[in-house]
Each structure stands twice: as C-alpha cells, then as structure tokens.
Amino acid sequence: MIVSAADTLAPADGTTHPTGYRAEEAAASHKVLTEAGHRVVIAGPTADPVSLDERGGVRPLLGWYSPP
Numbered sequence: 001m002i003v004s005a006a007d008t009l010a011p012a013d014g015t016t017h018p019t020g021y022r023a024e025e026a027a028a029s030h031k032v033l034t035e036a037g038h039r040v041v042i043a044g045p046t047a048d049p050v051s052l053d054e055r056g057g058v059r060p061l062l063g064w065y066s067p068p
Helices: 023-035
Strands: none
Touching: none
C-alpha cells in the first residue's frame, strides 16, 4: 500500500491545508488485504516519512518502525 508523505496541500489560492493518510482508511484496507491472504507492505511515494492526518482522530506513534 502506498500512503501519503505530504503533510500539507497548497491550492492555487495560496492557502495551505493539512493532509496525510487517514489511519482508519489504511487499517480497513490492510484488514481486507491480509484477510484475503496478501502480505501488506506500507510505504510512501518518496524516502520521506509517511504523514498521518491527525484529523482522523489517531495520533502518530513515537519513533519509527523499520522492518527486520
């Protein structure tokens, strides 16, 4: 699964808006895929850390997980 690494969007009007992936959407997709027998790897489109959209009601964990 590819999730957003962007933490803001800047539309043409010059304002900025917070953004990122929604944890509940990623969790629902992860559940469907793993229950179907798929191995899921979550990554961002760049080398930057993925960006959680805190408006989804979930706060990010401290630290960074690196798979073995």
